[in-house]
Amino acid sequence: MLQYIHDFIKKVFRDIFRKKKQWKIGLYGAPNAGKTTIANRICQDWLGEELGVVSPIAHETREIQLKEQITIKSKEGNELTFSLVDTPGIATKIDYEDFMKSGLKTKEAKERAKEATKGVIESIKWLDEMDLVIVVLDATQDPYTQVNITIIGNLQARNIPVLVVANKVDLKKADVKRIEAAFPQYDIVAISAKNGTNVDQLYEALFAIAG
Amino acid sequence: MLILQYMPYAEIEALASEERVGKILDIVKKNRILLLEGRLKKEEETELIKQTMEAIDDDFKGIEIGTIDAAAKESAAIIEKIKKSMVNMLIGDRGGMTIIGPATIVKEIKQDPEKIQVFTDVGKKKR
Numbered sequence: 368m369l370q371y372i373h374d375f376i377k378k379v380f381r382d383i384f385r386k387k388k389q390w391k392i393g394l395y396g397a398p399n400a401g402k403t404t405i406a407n408r409i410c411q412d413w414l415g416e417e418l419g420v421v422s423p424i425a426h427e428t429r430e431i432q433l434k435e436q437i438t439i440k441s442k443e444g445n446e447l448t449f450s451l452v453d454t455p456g457i458a459t460k461i462d463y464e465d466f467m468k469s470g471l472k473t474k475e476a477k478e479r480a481k482e483a484t485k486g487v488i489e490s491i492k493w494l495d496e497m498d499l500v501i502v503v504l505d506a507t508q509d510p511y512t513q514v515n516i517t518i519i520g521n522l523q524a525r526n527i528p529v530l531v532v533a534n535k536v537d538l539k540k541a542d543v544k545r546i547e548a549a550f551p552q553y554d555i556v557a558i559s560a561k562n563g564t565n566v567d568q569l570y571e572a573l574f575a576i577a578g
Numbered sequence: 579m580l581i582l583q584y585m586p587y588a589e590i591e592a593l594a595s596e597e598r599v600g601k602i603l604d605i606v607k608k609n610r611i612l613l614l615e616g617r618l619k620k621e622e623e624t625e626l627i628k629q630t631m632e633a634i635d636d637d638f639k640g641i642e643i644g645t646i647d648a649a650a651k652e653s654a655a656i657i658e659k660i661k662k663s664m665v666n667m668l669i670g671d672r673g674g675m676t677i678i679g680p681a682t683i684v685k686e687i688k689q690d691p692e693k694i695q696v697f698t699d700v701g702k703k704k705r
Binding site: 484516524 | 619620621623624627628630631632634636639640641642643644645681687688689690
């Protein structure tokens, strides 16, 4: 019961301060869902520069990356300024041998695995700092994973607004309907961050929530 | 050999969240697949991921987890949600079942609201 009272008070204070300060928008999801590609797309579109390095090897982003003062404009001329937080992918398992299969040497693979575990912990710690979270799902993968369910469930429990994005719709295996069926309570924004497909819809959705 | 261990909710009911997660992780690190009655709270699920990450080393590679909860398909009406959260506060979240296994044995858990498929690799040499 005390936890419920604590959460309620925290929520009330967060709502009060949220109205006054700049939004902090986080990109969350499993490794290789395309969080950094989306971050780069947003930063490239509005700042003319990229935020992070993208790699086909999982857990490329192992530290929180923050870009402040991004201002986007709507078709109606409204502006939204926010800080964008790109987070390491959340996973329940990390095996250094998987990195070796991708060509890394044992020492490198073990180091990457160690850093990746710390990255997951950091991502979870930062959840409470967010005012809005873009949950990034790889549209070619099964959406019914516990990582996705846990992330979205935690955001709901913390009363943090969620925008679910189905990324990689440029790929043949992409199945947005499967994601819509998995999370029927959300309007799914289907994009290809790599090609820029429907990214304008992502910006509209941000305005709808935060604008 | 594959060892499944059943844990009734009553076994973790009186424990604090960190103790619940610690107890679960201790079992999974013994290379057992845990069948837990009910499910963890959302914040306990993230605590489980955090503690799992802290425990990963050359031998322990992490966990696979899946939850089946028929109650999740219930009406989304606010009154139903309030009723459910009140019941959960009083007796805990006993609905459904949670499966947690070591990643070296459980390769994948596929789930949807109605079924769970657990893919194991018991042939792999345990370290």
